[in-house]
Amino acid sequence: MQQFIMGLDVGYGNTKAVYSNESGVEHNLVLPSVAHEILDLQHYRDMSSTGKTDQTLITVGDRHFVVGPSASVFGRTLHDNYILTPQYRALVGGALHSAFAELGDATEKVDSMVVGLPVYAFSRMKDQLREQMLKPFLVPLPPSLRSRFGADSLNVQIQSVRVMPQPVGAVTDWRSRLTTQVDPQEIVTLCDPGYKTFDWFSMRGSVVVPELSGAFDGGVSELLKDVSVAITRQHPNALLDIQSIEEGLERKTMTMVGIGRIDFEPFRPFIGKGARVIVRRMADMLQRAQQEKKSRIDHLVLAGGGATYFEAAVREVFADFEISVLPRPVLSNARGFWLLSSRMLATARQAD
Secondary structure, eight states, X not given: OOOOEEEEEEOXXXXXEEEEOTTOOOEEEEEESOOEEOSOHHHHHHHHHTTOOOOEEEEETTEEEEESGGGGGGOOOOOTTGGGSHHHHHHHHHHHHHHHHHHTOOOSEESEEEEEEOHHHHHHHHHHHHHHHTSOEEEEOOHHHHHHHTSSEEEEEESSEEEEEHXXXXXXXXXXXXXXXXXXXXXXXXXXXXXXXXXXXXXXXXXXXXXXXXXXXOSXXXXXXXXXXXHHHHOTTOOOOHHHHHXXXXXXXXXXXXXXXXXXGGGTHHHHHHHXXXXXXXXXXXXXXXXXXXXXXXXXXXXXXXXXXXXXXXXXXXXXXXXXXXXXXXXXXXXXXXXXXXXXXXXXXXXX
């Protein structure tokens, strides 16, 4: 593979990547942000050899983790320093493995990568994340590629990496879709509800407007907790974790031993109610900032993995605004990062 670039958005809910090889055709993936540590390697190998798992074993140092679609059953890890954990590195390795499997090719070199951080953590952790991303990743090869490379895994080195606030990716994605470019003096505010946090991020041209940007804990996980509390009131023995609540809302019903069938539809209004509380809190903070700084908002964009949960509330609270909702919003940050990564590579080649 002569060229490989990637835009990577490791969120608390899902890990999203958009990538391409030298052909330039855009590919993407979405995996649960779950890296579950495996202590019994033989059990995993027995399951893997029989094809009974879609999980991939990722080695980080002397520890072993599985990542993949069904790993979501083990639950997410929500804490502020997640990027410094071996689980985070396992998710990056899992994304690279999945990309190699889809492309049917692999490489020991990522020419260019852009990766994101939540707004609240960007200033504090951007240098640490960049340092982590420049360390080689041990990536298992898909079985179909092992004979070609004469190995079961590759040490993959990222040649050039840039760390950005996550919403910059979505703003870049939004701008790439415009048929008429906006005035560089106009302010674009991106609402980016994620799994753990609700971020908003404003830019005037390519310059961040920090007074109109912010974040707080109030993402999808908070809405799911509201539903969990409501269900427990009606079914005291139904001790459902957040992952089960999310699955129940998607399936609409769930049957539990000793409890019976739970209909999730009557609890769906709790999602809307909680979303309105969170969006109004964000709107109040934004309004105060506007009044203090005598500033305005010209464009409001909704993106991120939690966009579908929050869209109705954003449209209600910001009823006077024209709101743009990006297609398949869960991938919006990664799509924008892929565009930035492509530009980074083109600039580097021109410099050579």
